[in-house]
Amino acid sequence: MAKLVINVDGSRHAVKAAGDTPLLYVLQDELGLTGPRFGCGLSQCGACTVQVNGKAIRSCVTPVVGVAGKKISTLQGQGTAEKPSALQKAFIDHQAAQCGYCTNGMIMAADAFLKKTPNPTEAEIKKAMNPWLCRCGTHYRIVAAIKDAAKAMS
Amino acid sequence: MPETATPPSGLSRRHFLAGTGAMFVALTLPRLLEPKSAFGAIESGKIGPPTVNATLLDSWLAIGGDGLVTVHTGKVELGTGVLTTTMQLAADELDVAIANIRVIEGDTWVTPDQSYTAGSQSNKVQYGLTGGLRQAAAEARLALLNMASAQLGVPADQLTVTDGVVSGGGQKVSYAQLIGNRTFDLAITGKAVPKTFQQYKVVGTSVPRVEVPAKALGEFEYVQYVKVPGMVHARVVRPPTLDSKLVKVIGFPHHRKPAGLVAVVAKGSFVAVVAEQEYQAIQAAEALQLQWNTAPLPSFDNLYNDLRTLSPTTDRVLIDTKDVDGALANAATKVEATYYHPIQMHGSMGTSCAVASVEGQTATVWSGTQGVYQLRGAIATALGFPTPNVHVVYTEGSGCYGLNGADNVSLDAAVISQQVGKPVRLQYSRADEHKWENFGQPYVHSMHGGLDANGNVSVWDFVAYTASRGGRPGPPANLPTGVMMGFTESPLAASPPPTPTQKPNTVDNSNSGPSYVIPSQRLVSHSGPHAFMAGPLRSPNRIQNTWANESFMDELAHAAGADAVAFRLKHLADQRLIDVINLSAKMAKWETRPSASKIGGGRYKTGRGMAAMVYEGDNGYNSAVFQVTVDTQTGKVVVDKVWTAQDCGPVLNPDGMKAQAEGCLMQTISRALIEEVKWKTDGITSVDWETYPVIRFNAMPETFEFQAINRPDVTVMGAGEVLITNGPAAIANAIFDATGVRLRQLPMTPARVLAALKA
Known part of the structure; x- marks a missing residue:
């Protein structure tokens, strides 16, 4: 079997797992990334969200073989403590996390959304984010953070 | 192998x-344990102490040679902000910058046993005058001042501390120089007097949560x-x-x-x-x-009948003024209602x-x-x-x-x-x-009450039926896994003797008693064996009891032809509860009139309702006004606006408290309108987010206003479970105001609302 190679946040990685393994497990267990995480394994909650070629996808149901050769980006690729992305900074400024388990999906989904919709209304933000679940009830802060980030990015 | x-x-x-087998392998030092700051007893590197001795100062904190203060806390960060309020406390008591504080949370080798991080107790315990971190930190500060006094030759009361540096008589010495990398070897004496809330500079401010940046950057190390x-x-x-x-x-x-x-x-x-x-x-x-x-499960459809007929049960008589039957017979107006609360999950x-x-x-x-x-x-x-x-x-x-x-x-x-x-x-x-979690408990509440000739509540008769099995460990069989492994389950608790009292709402800590001054009261609960494992779910028992009590108080107000706010106020003696009710009513621009006296025409009907309580009788006041719109064609309920006021004593972190209220708001709407664990006899059918849905962005109320009454002169109370407790009753009361129809079963799904509208 030919070795699978994936491109994550600008780096290439050879994959040990079988090709049908969901991308999430490769990112978490092989690459040691701490952005995407397991929430449901059913594409229902969005905690595992990463971007593939700029589109937000659920890595818990995406076989790794399907994303070879594509550009995968994760939360840790968005920014750093010294240089956070506009969304990361807005989430920190608004304290838009309680347990923070959903935060990865929120930021990765919002980033893909803002690329397509740079100046969204609050209603558009809520509609776009509706498929992503937060159980702590941080919704107000997430919406406010996305609004702020949109302004900062425009 | x-x-x-x-x-x-x-x-x-x-x-x-x-x-x-039997081969002993030397224990690897755990990842999170820093040997330098760790409790002394791990020196052997093999086995930790049975319990960290909470009476010793070194069990609570250590000061490194670099001046960093390491705090050991048994109350852990669950996403609620407790880690940050803990650091605020240490910063103020020790006069050390937050940036120079580290915390080791919940480690059986390092941190004192402070029981569970639960029940809105964390800040209450740590900020208590004795027994928690506040006292330990005050003791440490006193010991450090005494050391500095001896070293500098300046009386301790003439010394000041800034960022871990003690100054006096024109001289300076740092905590690190005084004790860095050494132990205090002192017992906590109780002689040190903690600072007052008025003296605190960091406590009371919106210090941003210390772990949020790591969470937003994707660098946070979850257990996963x-x-x-x-x-x-x-x-x-x-x-x-x-x-x-x-x-x-x-x-x-x-x-x-x-x-x-x-x-x-x-x-x-x-x-x-x-x-x-x-x-x-x-x-x-x-x-x-x-x-x-x-082994088949009992029928889902018979849950509430089963709760009433379970045997054996643990029976509790929480209040009995011994005159309830007569008072009910003599009441000018009688009201009775039964409320149903489903099993819900974390x-x-x-x-x-x-x-x-x-x-x-x-x-x-x-x-x-x-x-x-x-x-x-x-x-x-x-x-x-x-x-x-x-x-x-x-x-x-x-x-x-x-x-x-x-x-x-x-x-x-x-x-x-x-x-x-x-x-x-x-x-x-x-x-x-x-x-396979330990679910939140189901309840049936059978309520009877009466009004006297003046429209005051004269009698309150509360009977609660619930079921429980397992709970927190303790015994392994408190958890589903322990049952599967065959460990013995704890027997049903024996019924305690009746504890009649004249003082309502302090007889248990589960909000069984109403907050109101009512002359004749009887509160009885029955808890039988559950088919499922049960355990505390945010506001355990308290949200169920408040759902019944605050719905019933609203029904009594309606029977009296009274305004819901005014009716509550005239039955209250607790000024702090009166204050939050008045404040929330003012925030909502509450229109004084009986509920359901202004029902609009048309398909969409809007109304407002309120609920208020003091959590656990002494652990936080909240009053909430909810405005809802009911679609009378579909039965769908939308929460439009919410105004809430609370009093949890001194406000430790205003933004943190508000964040907890926001979380309570979303969860309480979810639990009131959507959430119910379902099953068939061959298994639970609530298995994912489609079969057990929870609230999403599209159900955010358009307005949420929150105010806290800050009381720096009283003890700290919990702020993480107060608003959630009021939500279900406040929403049902608002639906009643909007439509004149009373919902008595949770969740208030479109199908249930529609059925009630058509009844």
Whole structure:
């Protein structure tokens, strides 16, 4: 079997797992990334969200073989403590996390959304984010953070 | 490889794998423990102390040679902000910058046993004048000032401290110079007087939560990311129902050993597969064939009848003024109502995960538990180890809101690690989490009350029926896994003697009693054996009791032809509760009139309702006004606007308190309108987010206004569970105002609302 190679946040990685393994497990267990995480394994909650070629996808149901050769980006690729992305900074400024388990999906989904919709209304933000679940009830802060980030990015 | 770790590569050979052997392997120092700052007793490097001695100052904090202060806390960060309020407290008591404080949370080798991080007790305990961190930090400051006084030759009362540097008489000496890397060797005397809230500079300000940047950057190390060298991955395979018995492990289809399989582990009816990689474990678990003897569940449709007829039950008489039957007979107006609260789940966003490393006769377990010491006891029992041989290290997981799967998964991982002789990481599937947590309890409340000729409530008769099984560890069989493994469950608690009292709402800490001054009262509860494991879910019992009490008070107000706010106020004596009710009414521009006296025409009807209570009788005041719109064609209820006021004593972190209220708001709407665990006789059917939906962005109220009354002169109360407690009744009361129809069963789904509208 030919070795699978994936491109994550600008780096290439050879994959040990079988090709049908969901991308999430490769990112978490092989690459040691701490952005995407397991929430449901059913594409229902969005905690595992990463971007593939700029589109937000659920890595818990995406076989790794399907994303070879594509550009995968994760939360840790968005920014750093010294240089956070506009969304990361807005989430920190608004304290838009309680347990923070959903935060990865929120930021990765919002980033893909803002690329397509740079100046969204609050209603558009809520509609776009509706498929992503937060159980702590941080919704107000997430919406406010996305609004702020949109302004900062425009 | 030990024989017990040999996989049954095909048809079942032995499904009970005995514990691994006797060889003692020196314990690896756990990842999160910094030896320098750790408690002295780990010097041997083998086994930790049975309990960290909370009467010793060194058990609470240490000061390094670099001036960093390390605080040891038994109250852990669950996503609520407690870590930050803990650091604020240490910063103020010690006069050290927050940037120079580190915290070790929940570690059975390091931190004092402060019981569970639960019940809105964390800040209350740590900020209490005695017994918590505030006292310990004050003792440390006093000891440091005395040391500085001796060294500088300046009386202690003439010394000042700024950022860990003591100044006086034109001289300076730092905490690091005074004691850096050394222990205090002092008992907590009780002589040190903590500062007052008026003296605090950091406490009372909106210090941003210290761990939020790591969470937003994707750098936060959840328990789901803990890695130990040599670690393998496990997956559990659950029975159809809790009391089903494993007949045999059939094996894998076509006798084919799944890729990467390490072992199949079974103990009683507990089954797990172990593999080299996580996804391999998942695939193996799906492929494994088991034969079960299925114990049927009771009927879902009969739940509430069952609750009333369970036997035996634990019966409690909380108040009995002994004149209730006569007062009911003599009441000018009688009101009766029955309220129904379903089983609900914690529903953590991330499935629970733990990493356990059992080596010889010792175990290290990284866990998102709310109680490291209590979990340690359960694991030690399950592994057959002396308690001190188990080291539990708290590592934050997904928000739990009570007893989610965190303890259960930790027990699972420890048992599996013992069986396979390797460090094991176990993360549940979504169905494992949904179906096998300790659920929030169902309730039926049968309420009778009466008004006197003046329209005052003269009599209140409350009977609650609920069911429970298991709970927090303690005993392993308090958790589903412990039951599957065959541990003995705790018997139903004996009925305590009646505790009649004239003082309402302090007789138990579960909000059974109404907050109101009512001359004749009888409060009785019955709790029987549950078919499911139950455990505390945010505002446990309190939200159910308040749902009944605050709905019923509204029904009495309606019977009296009175305004809901004014009616409550005239029955109240507690000024702090009166104050939050008045403030919330003012915020909402409450229109004084009887509810349901202004029902609009048309399809969409809007109304407002309120609820108020003092949590646990002494742990936080909240009053909330909810405005809802009811679609009378579909029965769909939308919460439009919410105004809430609360008083939890001194406000420690204004933004943090507001964040907790926002979380309470979203969860209480979700629980009032959507959430209900469902099942058929052959198993639970609420298995994922489609079969157990929760609130989303599209249900955010358009307005949420929050105000806290700050009272720096009184003790700290919990702020994490107050608003959630009022939501269901306030929403039902608002629906009544909008439509004139009373909802008495949760969740208030469109189908239930529509049925009530048509009745």
